[in-house]
Each structure stands twice: as structure tokens, then as C-alpha cells.
Amino acid sequence: MSVDGTLDAVGETAFSRMAERHRRELQVHCYRMLGSFEDAEDTVQETFLRAWRRRETFEGRSTFRAWLYRIATNACLDLLAKCRPEPATGGEVLWLQPYPDRLLDELPAGEGDEPESAAVARETIELAYVVAVQHLAPRPRAVLLLRDVLGWPAKDVARLLGHSVNSVNSALQRARAGMREHLPAERRDWSGGGQDAGTRELVRRYTDAVVATDVDGIAALLRDDVRCSMPPTPGLHVGRDAVVADWVESGFQDLEGLRAVVTSVNRQPAVAFYLRRERTGAHLPLTVDVLRVVGGAVAEIVTFHDDRFPSLGLPEAL
Structure with missing residues (x-):
């Protein structure tokens, strides 16, 4: 960066190094905005391209990090206006994708060393939070994330969005x-991340029951009001009876040769299931169940298809 705080004299290689330091946190911000891991990755790339092309607009009045966040937020809003002009409805998000914990571990510590800050960071990456955010209109969504998650002052958010402080405060309340x-x-x-012994035991029992295709055993671990979805496949099932009926109808009990890998996704306990394929003799990816645990029972299951295994760093076969 030059003496006067501008980027005019910064070469492309040096600029790239400066920007890359913020890649992971920008990706998480875009993920919260968009709900899709792939879209978040693409939007961060777009952010860096826009930043490089418009580097002369950086005047040093804010930090380089804040400037990148401003560009990233606007890139998200542009994508939403083009591809998803309407927010999610009905409690499900068909474009929802999981975010790998291994990448969350790369986030800079900063204020996250403090327990309260760490809890906020975890809770705002869990799937139920991301799903709720997707039900907001894009600009109130941006205001919420900038104010309540990133802690930006209202005047800075107003400047970013081109609104008044009063309109930003009104959007935040909505x-x-x-x-x-x-x-x-x-x-x-919420138990959060499956770190306590009770949650680990519940996940073990859930894993064993699924591998054994024991529908009654799984049902015993579910809350009465359990929710189950499988984005991008439409269909939100609510209530133990509805969830179990859907499994039976889908032929779950006929699956043979399941294996499992316990992991964590979006700071929640998760289980990746593999099914033996006779043609190869190997156990290949089937689905990933991400669990929300409340009061010692499974309150929600979000199941993702096998195409999510590579991004989650899961084995290609067992």
C-alpha cells in the first residue's frame, strides 16, 4: 500500500497477497448471505476481481478489510438480484449447501478467542441460522449480517448500501x-458442535441405527417435532411420524451394506454414509446427515447428497 493509503502503486502479486489473507472470512460472509458454498466461493473470486479492477477507489478512509467486505456484500446483492430475486419461503432452502468445518478452522482468531464471541460465530454458521437468513429480503439480510454478526456501526452500513442510518436501523428491526x-x-x-459427551453418545446411537437400517431405533432418538429436509430435493417433513413415514416410503429399510464416518459440518455433528456397490465392491458416498441436537434428542436432520462429499473433505470410498 502506498504512503497515502491508496493502492495505486501496489502490484498484482502484492495485491493478491493482501486480499488472500481475508479469503476465508469473506467466504463465510458470502456463505451466510447466499446459503450456498459454491456460490460463496465464486462470489469471493468476483470480489477479488472487482477489488483489483477498482483499486483506485480505495482511499484509505476505511481499512482494506472493510473495503473488501463492502465489495463482497455488493457482489452478493448483485447475485441475489440476478438469480434469487425472492427469498426462501416455507422453512426450506433448496439451494442450501453445507460449509466444511475444516475451512472454518482456517478463520483468523481475532476476537473469537473470547468465549462469547466464539459462541456467536458458531451459532451464526449453523444451518438453522443460515436457513433463517435466507428467508429475509436481500438488503435486510445484508444489514443483519453486517450489524449483528460483523458488528459494523449503522453509519458504515448505511454508507455501504447507500441508505440513511434511519433506514438501516429500520431494516435491522425487520x-x-x-x-x-x-x-x-x-x-x-443447542448443543453446538457435538463436543459434549451426551451429544457424542446420541450421534453414535444414531449412526449405529442408520447403519443397521433400524427405523424404530432411529425414531426413538428423534424429538416429536423433528424437522427433516434434503436440499435441493423439495420437501420439508415435520414431526416424527412424518419423517419416519418418508423414510419407509423411500425404501430406507431395503438398504444393505452401509458404513459411516462421523464428522462435523457447520459446527454441528454430522454423519457421512457410504453404500456398498456390488459392481466395484467398494463403499461409495451416499448422503451426509447434519444433525441439530436439543435436550438429548435429534431436533433436525438436513441431508445432503453425495456431490457434497468432495467439498467436505470426506473420503471418496471406504
């Missing part, structure tokens, strides 16, 4: 109300 409507009521009771 967004918070929308989040209360779409977030689980017992959110404070």
Missing part, C-alpha cells in the same frame, strides 16, 4: 423480527 420467526424457539439450548 430483519431481527424475521429471524425470530424462522429460528427454532429453543435456539439457546
Whole structure:
């Protein structure tokens, strides 16, 4: 960066090094905005391209990091306007994709060393939070994430979006109300990440029951109001009876030769399942179940297809 705080004299290689330091946190921000891991990756690349091409607009009045966040947020808003002009409805997000914990581990520590900050960071990456965010209109969504997650002052958010401070504060109140409507009521009771012994035991029992295709055994681990979805396949099933009926109808009990790998995704416990294929004799990817655990029972299952295995760093075969 030059003496006067501009980027005019910075070469492309040096600029790239400066930007790359912020790649992971920008990707997480874009992921919260978009709900899709692939779209977040693409949008960060677009952010870096825009930043390089418009480097003369950086005048040093804010930090380089804040400038990148401004560009990334606008890139997200542009993508939403083009591809998803309407927010999600009905409690499900068909474009939802999981975010790998191995990449979350690359986030800079910063204020996250403090327990309260770490909890906020974890809770705002969990799937139920990301799903709730997708139900907000794009600009209130951006306001919520910039104000409540990143902690930006209202005046800075107003400058980024080209709005008044009053309109930003009004959008924030609407967004918070929308989040209360779409977030689980017992959110404070989430176990988060499966670190406690009770959650680990529940995940073990769930894994064993699925591998054994024991529908009754799985059902015993579910809350009465359990929710189950499989994006991008449409269909949100709510309630133990509805979830079990869907499994039976889909032929779950006929699966043979399942194996499992316990992992974590979006800071939640998850289980990757592999099915033996007679043609190859190997166990190949089938699905990944991401669990939300409340009060010692499974409150939600979000199942992703086998195309998510590579991005999650899961084995290609067992």
C-alpha cells in the first residue's frame, strides 16, 4: 500500500497477497448471505476481481478489510438480484449447501478467542441460522449480517448500501423480527458442535441405527417435532411420524451394506454414509446427515447428497 493509503502503486502479486489473507472470512460472509458454498466461493473470486479492477477507489478512509467486505456484500446483492430475486419461503432452502468445518478452522482468531464471541460465530454458521437468513429480503439480510454478526456501526452500513442510518436501523428491526420467526424457539439450548459427551453418545446411537437400517431405533432418538429436509430435493417433513413415514416410503429399510464416518459440518455433528456397490465392491458416498441436537434428542436432520462429499473433505470410498 502506498504512503497515502491508496493502492495505486501496489502490484498484482502484492495485491493478491493482501486480499488472500481475508479469503476465508469473506467466504463465510458470502456463505451466510447466499446459503450456498459454491456460490460463496465464486462470489469471493468476483470480489477479488472487482477489488483489483477498482483499486483506485480505495482511499484509505476505511481499512482494506472493510473495503473488501463492502465489495463482497455488493457482489452478493448483485447475485441475489440476478438469480434469487425472492427469498426462501416455507422453512426450506433448496439451494442450501453445507460449509466444511475444516475451512472454518482456517478463520483468523481475532476476537473469537473470547468465549462469547466464539459462541456467536458458531451459532451464526449453523444451518438453522443460515436457513433463517435466507428467508429475509436481500438488503435486510445484508444489514443483519453486517450489524449483528460483523458488528459494523449503522453509519458504515448505511454508507455501504447507500441508505440513511434511519433506514438501516429500520431494516435491522425487520430483519431481527424475521429471524425470530424462522429460528427454532429453543435456539439457546443447542448443543453446538457435538463436543459434549451426551451429544457424542446420541450421534453414535444414531449412526449405529442408520447403519443397521433400524427405523424404530432411529425414531426413538428423534424429538416429536423433528424437522427433516434434503436440499435441493423439495420437501420439508415435520414431526416424527412424518419423517419416519418418508423414510419407509423411500425404501430406507431395503438398504444393505452401509458404513459411516462421523464428522462435523457447520459446527454441528454430522454423519457421512457410504453404500456398498456390488459392481466395484467398494463403499461409495451416499448422503451426509447434519444433525441439530436439543435436550438429548435429534431436533433436525438436513441431508445432503453425495456431490457434497468432495467439498467436505470426506473420503471418496471406504
